[in-house]
């Protein structure tokens with residue numbers, strides 16, 4: 528893999544921040560976008576912007592074809608059984624809210640959902656919102672010292688009231704790659720469906736929903752070199768069919784009268800209103816980019832960056848890294864001594880190095896770790912060893928400055 532050829536496809540990597548070359552290490556929050564995705568958006572706005580599924584006009588038909596071709600592409604890419612199992616959403620958050628809102632129609636007071644300590648708020652709060660209508664208990668799988676889930680406790684959390692397991696494939700803070708295939712098998716042995724939050728997995732790992740046997744799988748395009756405002760919910764047809772619509776409006780209906788409305792077929796039943804059809808069409812270019820580089824090459828490169836940077840960081844006095852599982856994606860959450868994460872992030876920014884600081888939308892995990900927040904550096908396929916060197920050298924200076 529030629530990282531320079533890859534970097535050349537990302538115009539933003541040429542920019543300066545505070546007079547220095549941008550070193551972008553906030554890929555977990557959002558990744559950068561290759562030119563082909565930007566060009567696809569521009570092309571559609573300049574040639575093919577007409578509302579999908581509504582027009583008899585040629586350009587409306589072309590726009591619809593582009594959107595539906597992406598749906599087929601995503602279905603193949605995930606190894607789904609049919610494109611009817613692919614619902615476009617605004618992102619992972621909306622995908623999880625959709626399932627929480629619709630699936631919970633069949634829940635009853637006292638039912639239970641199993642989550643884990645390392646969930647993003649997007650996979651906690653939607654389940655709590657059900658509580659406005661029904662009394663639901665969240666049962667939480669704890670983590671060990673390395674930031675891995677305790678599967679023995681997970682097994683013990685199933686009761687006759689369990690209705691769903693909702694778990695992230697990869698932690699956005701610890702980087703831990705969870706054994707979701709095994710967790711799904713355990714849930715299914717108990718007769719329980721599983722929703723996987725794949726937001727941090729799809730940029731790094733080839734996902735096959737059939738192999739995992741996931742019942743729902745959610746992710747966001749903007750974290751996988753795609754456009755903002757687009758997400759995917761994969762759902763097994765038998766679940767999507769029995770679930771009521773999430774929102775009402777255009778596109779999701781078959782017939783409307785003031786007395787009664789019937790709903791469209793899958794997946795349109797869940798796609799009320801005009802979708803971000805430009806973003807959806809451009810998502811297929813992000814998939815092209817990933818396929819062209821290849822997951823094996825992406826993983827090899829990112830693991831090299833992860834182990835090299837971790838080893839060098841560990842030489843810095845007072846370095847505390849959170850998440851040390853051997854099965855880890857290229858995310859490094861850390862603190863130096865008791866210094867505030869924000870101060871470290873600000874000092875890195877003065878050198879053009881973009882990281883994230885704070886609780887990373889995972890406050891329950893922060894409580895479990897006994898901290899308020901961390902600094903998080905996360906890598907993508909376009910990052911280099913030279914950038915890792917500059918990052919660590921800056922951290923060394925920051926550490927000695929902060930004493």
Ligand code: PLP
Nearest residue numbers: 618619620647649699724726747
């Ligand atoms: N789940 C995880 C694990 C995440 O890391 C994120 C975003 O950081 C989300 C869900 C929410 O994604 P989005 O804001 O794109 O909906």
